[in-house]
Amino acid sequence: MFNPSRDQVRQFFFDVWAKYRAGQPLAGAEQPALDAVLAHPEYHALLDQPDRYKVRDYLPESGETNPFLHLSMHLAISEQLSVDQPPGIRERYQQLLKRCGNEMDAQHDLMDCLAEMIWQVQRNRTAFDSAAYLRCLDQKLGAA
Structure with missing residues (x-):
């Protein structure tokens, strides 16, 4: 890597x-x-x-x-x-894009979850949790 x-x-x-x-x-x-x-x-x-x-x-x-x-x-x-890694990220991004109306806002929403996951990895010294990342995005999409 x-x-x-x-x-x-x-x-x-x-x-x-x-x-x-x-x-x-x-x-x-x-x-x-x-x-x-x-x-x-x-x-x-x-x-x-x-x-x-x-x-x-x-x-x-x-x-x-x-x-x-x-x-x-x-x-x-x-x-x-x-x-599309983790699998399903592209679909969630497309949903964020529809909700936000532009790529940067959609990417910034996605970035909020990515930053949280990176912080968790560093804090807990664990592997990246793709499922938690996708759940975070699902929560953002559900909050719309």
């Missing part, structure tokens, strides 16, 4: 943005990464300044959202949807 370091993830997004700005072709995961970046214009200035933001810490206790984590979660969601 690919397990990039924090610096590698950040450099990946800086590189994707730089390639896009230079009109260079993108390959592989770069296109879905760019899609996430373009949907978040609030991160564009940050991505224009890699020397300033490459090592910056984003502390949740300070109310900060880590833009690299956020973009990475969009990329993870893109991958999950492309292979």
Whole structure:
């Protein structure tokens, strides 16, 4: 399994943005990464300044959202949807998309559940619980 370091993830997004700005072709995961970046214009200035933001810490206790984590979660969601893993994620996403009316809002709803599951894995030192992830999404869909 690919397990990039924090610096590698950040450099990946800086590189994707730089390639896009230079009109260079993108390959592989770069296109879905760019899609996430373009949907978040609030991160564009940050991505224009890699020397300033490459090592910056984003502390949740300070109310900060880590833009690299956020973009990475969009990329993870893109991958999950492309292979329907866990099975049923694509169907639930389509339901969220109908309810929300746009891809970003639907992905952010999905991201809430993904973030909760990642937090549970880290907190409890357990494997990712796909069934709990899908139940979380079902609860979001039932709350509509």
